Amino acid sequence: MDLRAALLAVLLSSTCLTSSPVWAVALIPAPMLATSLRGDIDVRQYLVSEKLDGVRARWDGRRLLTRNGDPILVPAWFTAGWPATPLDGELWLGRGRFQQISDLVRAVRPDTTAWRTVRFMAFDLPADPAPFAQRATRLQALVAATAAPHLHAIAQSPVDSRAALDARLRSVLKSGGEGLMLHHMQARYQGGRSDALLKYKPVADAEARVIGYRPGRGKYAGLVGAVLVEDDAGRRFALGSGLSDADRRHPPPVGTRITYRYNGVTAHGTPRFARYLRVRADAPDSRP
Helix, strand or coil: CCHHHHHHHHHCCCCCHHHCCHHHHHHCCCCEEEEECCCCCCHHHEEEEEECCCEEEEECCCCEEECCCCECCCCHHHHCCCCCCCEEEEEECCCCCHHHHHHHHHCCCCCHHHHCCCEEEEEECCCCCCCHHHHHHHHHHHHHHHCCCCEEECCCEECCCHHHHHHHHHHHHHCCCCEEEEEECCCCCCCEEEEEEEEECCCEEEEEEEEEEEECCHHHCCCEEEEEEEECCCCEEEECCCCCHHHHHCCCCCCCEEEEEECCECCCCCECCCEEEEECCCCCCCCC
């Protein structure tokens, strides 16, 4: 075991979860990012939870941060009594309320009244070296012991077949949810994109960077007709579908990271039926 792993083991053993020192923050790995579920997997090796349509956030033991590590301005009472243990999770208002929580997170000043109904839904312990099944158990115990009103742990449960997984997805979608997340029970927390963390949704989504605009025509004359983007693989394409009139009047600035949805890829490898979804929640909002 190397020095870093040994330090983590000492800091985050099951006997010291509520008293990790603040300097443990420096050892938190980068966020673990999900890949889309494709093909057949043995679902019995995973724990499943609902995919919440919120804003990804991290508690470093002292403050809330975006996925990029930028501070999130919240009222002091929101995180009062939270443990010194680092947490990974979602800031959530409820199903179908992404835009509202996104606006709150990106606000220059925290809206004290609006934050009263926000919950931080924790789903992982990023500095804990144990496999996910153990981390999930420890997380539930930690949140229960903390008993902070705005801190919750996302329920994780096994499924015994792909049919059961699909039935659960249908139930979540019928209730207005977005999809499911699958965590491999034996996976260690590791920063970056991981096949041990899967998202299961009816449509796929991805991110790209705005590089320009295409002028609108007809009823969109004088507005933006499409946003030109480049994804992480260097592929360039236009997103016209999904833009609201407000987006066309004030499009996301060049350089902004945005999220788009699509249905598979074309023979040339570009996203099929790609449509604009939103500015990524932790991207700075520089629009007027």
